[in-house]
Structures are given as structure tokens and as C-alpha cells.
Amino acid sequence: MRFQSFLSTASLLALAGIAAAEGDSDVIDLNPSNFQSLVSPEPLMLVEFFAPWCGHCKALAPEYEQAATALKEKNIKLAKVNCVDEADLCQAHGVQGYPTLKVFRQGEPTDYTGPRKADGIISYMTKQALPAVTDVTAANHEEFKKADKVVVVLYASSTDAAPAPEFSATANKHRDDYLFGLSTDSAAIEAAGVSTPAIVVYRQFDEPQTEYPYPVASATVKDLEDWIKELAIPIIDEVGAENYQTYAQSGKPLAYLFLDPSVEKRQEYIDAIRPVAAKFKGKVNFVWIDAIKFGDHARALNLPEQKWPAFVIQDLEKQLKYPLDQNEEYSPAAVEHWVDQYVDGKLQPQLKSQPIPETQDEPVFNLVGKQFDEVVFDDSKDVFVEFYASWCGHCKRLKPTWDSLGEKFGDVKDRVVIAKMEATENDLPPSVPFRISGFPTLKFKPAGSKEFLDYDGDRSLESLVAFVEEHAKNPLDPNTPSQNASHEHREHDEL
Structure with a gap:
């Protein structure tokens, strides 16, 4: 395929601003009656599924409008679906949160994974419209080199000889991240000042031109993606x-x-x-x-x-x-x-922790960073921890159930600890083999083990109780002594 002409992102945004000022919208409104007929014929379309009350959707709206006007110059269409008015249509497309953006090719969707600012949307969709590897000639060489922040060009005598297959595989894998071009045009190669085969990264920051420094013919996908990834990050x-x-x-x-x-x-x-x-x-x-x-x-x-x-x-x-x-x-x-x-490995991390509570009067143990190792890695106890954030709505809804879980096992809290930790106010120590990426996160550590089990079930009291009963190593009947209690008693007798 021939390389299609580029307008700079700045130029496209300027055009978008003019259109916005005139009050015109280039975002297509979709509903069940027109969705199939408008989306299926398009080689490329971006669709936003939104809710009018959603704050993130409101923030995206002006950026999306600008991008729609700018991308109109490239014949790339942007559309939207109001999920309050068209709930069934959104449900049919698996929409679970707002905004959800999907890229459609002839009606077949894939998830949009790009930025949510106008220039980022333009850049992402421009890459989607191009072949994974663009044909670069003397006519479009200079323009292509400046078409994005990171542009990768293979200069070769043939489109079949090494490293072209590995280069193409890299381009297909990273088409959402960078622009890739291939040139066999002698004039373009001469203008680049390289000897074939050569791979050059062009950047709009730091060193503007960097040539692959190792034997090009033997470059693998892993070699190329590691090299490009390193160059893609500015100093x-x-x-x-x-x-x-x-x-x-x-x-x-x-x-x-x-x-x-x-x-x-x-x-x-x-x-x-x-x-x-x-x-x-x-x-x-x-x-x-x-x-x-x-x-x-x-x-x-x-x-x-x-x-x-x-x-x-x-x-x-x-x-x-x-x-x-x-x-x-x-x-x-x-x-x-x-x-x-x-x-050099000479620094110790600074761990944030709330003060150790003076009392533990609640049914759930209030865990803080300073006590984590002491409480959670106590081999004599089964420990079930909720990692929460005070601002998290899901955590607030879980609290009464989690308190009930603590009450359920209150008679055996010497061997089964139901705990909670405010994860935004307390850092996990380096000894912990996981990190928290969402709230609430529920982790269970069986007694005598260093392994943490993820809880992925529903958040009903019945399911949480069943999970503890399945995985706890200690007896849950308060009338049955734990093995640890017997062990401690024997040691005491020997003293």
C-alpha cells in the first residue's frame, strides 16, 4: 500500500478547533436502528459508549469532538452511543463501565487502548488506519519521518530478505505504539545516509535520528522491540x-x-x-x-x-x-x-504506616504497615485481609459484610484473623510477594504458609465464610484446640 498523506497533529487540532468554534459536531450518534448500517461498512471507526452523568465521559467529550473533526480529514469516523438511552445496545457490546471505547473494522470490535486526549486519539487512530508497515519512498520520506513522536524505518534492498520478516512481525505487534516504514527506494536510502540493510528510529525529542547499532540481518523481534522501547522514552x-x-x-x-x-x-x-x-x-x-x-x-x-x-x-x-x-x-x-x-542497592525503601492502634475493639483487626509482618506472617494463624481505600465506594459497601465476617469468626480470632488495611495510608513491606492495584483486594494466607490466595468470588457473607472454611488450616470450632495451642502448651510445660 502507498503511504497516505499526513497532516501534523498540530494542524489537525487547529482545524478541529475551528469546527468546534462553529458549533458543528463530527461525532456520529449511534442507536440500534443505525448501528449496523453505519458501523459495518467502515474500514475503521472509533465508537465511544458513554453515560451522560459520567464525569470521565464529560472530560472526554471536548477531546473526542476535536479528534473527530481532525480525523475527518483522514476519512476516519468517530461515533458515540448513549448507554442510558440505548442500554440494550451497550449491553450487547459488553460495556461494563464508562466511557468504553472500541475500534471497529468492518463491524468487528477490538478494545481501544490509546490516550484520551485529542492529540493522543488522533495519533492512535492514524496508526490504526495505516498498514503495519508503510511503504516509504523519496516522495514521502521526509514527511513520514516527522509523522509521529517515534517513527521506525527499515531501509533494505528487498522486502523479503532479513531482517524484513522480523521487522514486519515487530510492526504488527507494536502498531498501536509506533509508526513503522520500509523503504527500498534508492533515493530515500541515499537521503537517509545509510547502507542497507539499516533500521533507523526518528524521534521528536532527544537525538532525532538513531541507527540500530548491532548486526541488522540477525535482529529478532525481541531485539527490535527492546531497542525501540528504550529509545521511545525521553531522557x-x-x-x-x-x-x-x-x-x-x-x-x-x-x-x-x-x-x-x-x-x-x-x-x-x-x-x-x-x-x-x-x-x-x-x-x-x-x-x-x-x-x-x-x-x-x-x-x-x-x-x-x-x-x-x-x-x-x-x-x-x-x-x-x-x-x-x-x-x-x-x-x-x-x-x-x-x-x-x-x-547500587544501598537505599532502604521508606514505608508509610498509620500508627499502631492502641486497642482492637472492632470485630475486624485494624492492620497497619508497621504490624504487617508480625500479624500476617504469624505461622500459627490463618489471616484474611481486605485491602481497601477510604474513598472506595465498593469498599464502603463491603464493610458491613466484612464486619459480619469478623464477628462470625470472633470466637477463634486467636487462630483466624479477619483484618483490614487502608492501602493508601500503609505501604506493604518488601517481604510481600504482591502489590495492590485495585480496591477492595482480598487476600488469604493459610497458617504455616507464605502463600497468599486471591479471593475472586462474590462478596456475600455466605461465600466469604465458605472460602475461609475451605482454606483455613486451623480448626474453626472454638471447642477444638488448635495444633498451635497444643504446641505452645507443651513448650510451656517444658520450661
Whole structure:
């Protein structure tokens, strides 16, 4: 296929702004009577399933409108379904939350996994409209190189010889992430200044052009995706909702520089830390973040003071935090020393914990971070923990049932602990083999075991009781002594 012409994202957004100002909507309204006839013929369409009362849907609406107008220039249509008015239609498409976005190709849906800002939607859908690998010639070479933040081009003498098959497989796997092109045009190859075969990544940040430094003919999909993934992350960039997943999926620790964006020295702070970020590139990803907008995130990373700049490293995989002391004077040298120590394994994570409760009067044990190892890893006890957040509606609905569960096993609480832990106020210690990604999360640790069992059943009292009865190692009849109680008695007799 020939490469279709590109307009820059900025140009498309400008056109979208004009249309929005004129009051026209380019988002198609779908309902049961027109859904099949409008969606099925389209080679590519993005459909939003929304509810008018949904706050996230309201935030998406102007971005979606802008993207619809911009993508109209590329003949890519955007549509929406009101799930309050068309509940059956939404249910038929498996919609369980709002907004849900799906990409349709000739009526066949796949999940939309892209950003929810206009420029991100445009970029994502543009990639979807292209073949996984675009034919690049001298005529479109310069334009294609600048078509997205990260563009990957294979220059080759043939479309069949190595590494073309591996390159195509990489492109198919990552078409949602980057633009891929292949050129056998001698004029384009000459303009690129490379000898075939060669693979070049073009970026709109840092070094604008980087050539694959290893033998190209033997490159595998794994080799290429690892190399591209590394280049796709800037030395330092602002992080937000739109690009956080890029960092989360990188597998590397994330170093945050929290800044007040309104201060005159903001760029000076970023430029000063850039050499440090460059030094640790490949080991730690560096970002700067709006400390005013994301103040709650700063506190979650154990930066309690509203004092900026501030710096913290987060092990994303283990959710461990290593904040630089806010009582000390901030400097790039202090940051460099801190990261050096982290990379060398010399830092201990700072674990947040609520105070240990003076009493435990409730039917459910109130667990805090400082007591986690002591309580949960007590081999003599079966422990069932609810990890919750105070703001979580599902957690609030579960509370009376969870309290009833604690009351149910109150007579054997010396051997079966029903506990709860506010997971946003208490960090899990490194000894724990899991991290919390949603609320509520229910984990059961049988007595004498280090293994945690996930509870995935319904949240009725009957089901929770049955789960404990199935997995508990200790006897649940208060009149039956536990093996641990007998063991403790024998030890006492011997003293």
C-alpha cells in the first residue's frame, strides 16, 4: 500500500478547533436502528459508549469532538452511543463501565487502548488506519519521518530478505505504539545516509535520528522491540495520565522531579537534572511532574511537605518508594548521589504506616504497615485481609459484610484473623510477594504458609465464610484446640 498523506497533529487540532468554534459536531450518534448500517461498512471507526452523568465521559467529550473533526480529514469516523438511552445496545457490546471505547473494522470490535486526549486519539487512530508497515519512498520520506513522536524505518534492498520478516512481525505487534516504514527506494536510502540493510528510529525529542547499532540481518523481534522501547522514552519528560503507562510498562524504576510549573526557574530545574537523567538512562527513567496538580500523588510517594522541587524514586513493580529527604536542600548533586545509592542497592525503601492502634475493639483487626509482618506472617494463624481505600465506594459497601465476617469468626480470632488495611495510608513491606492495584483486594494466607490466595468470588457473607472454611488450616470450632495451642502448651510445660 502507498503511504497516505499526513497532516501534523498540530494542524489537525487547529482545524478541529475551528469546527468546534462553529458549533458543528463530527461525532456520529449511534442507536440500534443505525448501528449496523453505519458501523459495518467502515474500514475503521472509533465508537465511544458513554453515560451522560459520567464525569470521565464529560472530560472526554471536548477531546473526542476535536479528534473527530481532525480525523475527518483522514476519512476516519468517530461515533458515540448513549448507554442510558440505548442500554440494550451497550449491553450487547459488553460495556461494563464508562466511557468504553472500541475500534471497529468492518463491524468487528477490538478494545481501544490509546490516550484520551485529542492529540493522543488522533495519533492512535492514524496508526490504526495505516498498514503495519508503510511503504516509504523519496516522495514521502521526509514527511513520514516527522509523522509521529517515534517513527521506525527499515531501509533494505528487498522486502523479503532479513531482517524484513522480523521487522514486519515487530510492526504488527507494536502498531498501536509506533509508526513503522520500509523503504527500498534508492533515493530515500541515499537521503537517509545509510547502507542497507539499516533500521533507523526518528524521534521528536532527544537525538532525532538513531541507527540500530548491532548486526541488522540477525535482529529478532525481541531485539527490535527492546531497542525501540528504550529509545521511545525521553531522557526526561513531563509525566501525566497520557504517558504514564509508557513508563509503567517499561519495567524500570521511575524517578520523579516534583515541580511547581508556575515558578520562573521550572525549566532551569529540568535542564539541571537532565545530565543526571542521561547518566542513568537505561537503569532509571526520569520525569518531571506538576506538583500542584498531582499533590496527592506526591503524598502517596511519601513526600508529605508541599516543598518543591522534591525528588523520589519509585520501584513500580514492587511499589516501593525512596524519597529524598525534603528537610535537606535540593540540588542535582544530591539527586545524583541518591540515584547512585539506589542503583547500587544501598537505599532502604521508606514505608508509610498509620500508627499502631492502641486497642482492637472492632470485630475486624485494624492492620497497619508497621504490624504487617508480625500479624500476617504469624505461622500459627490463618489471616484474611481486605485491602481497601477510604474513598472506595465498593469498599464502603463491603464493610458491613466484612464486619459480619469478623464477628462470625470472633470466637477463634486467636487462630483466624479477619483484618483490614487502608492501602493508601500503609505501604506493604518488601517481604510481600504482591502489590495492590485495585480496591477492595482480598487476600488469604493459610497458617504455616507464605502463600497468599486471591479471593475472586462474590462478596456475600455466605461465600466469604465458605472460602475461609475451605482454606483455613486451623480448626474453626472454638471447642477444638488448635495444633498451635497444643504446641505452645507443651513448650510451656517444658520450661
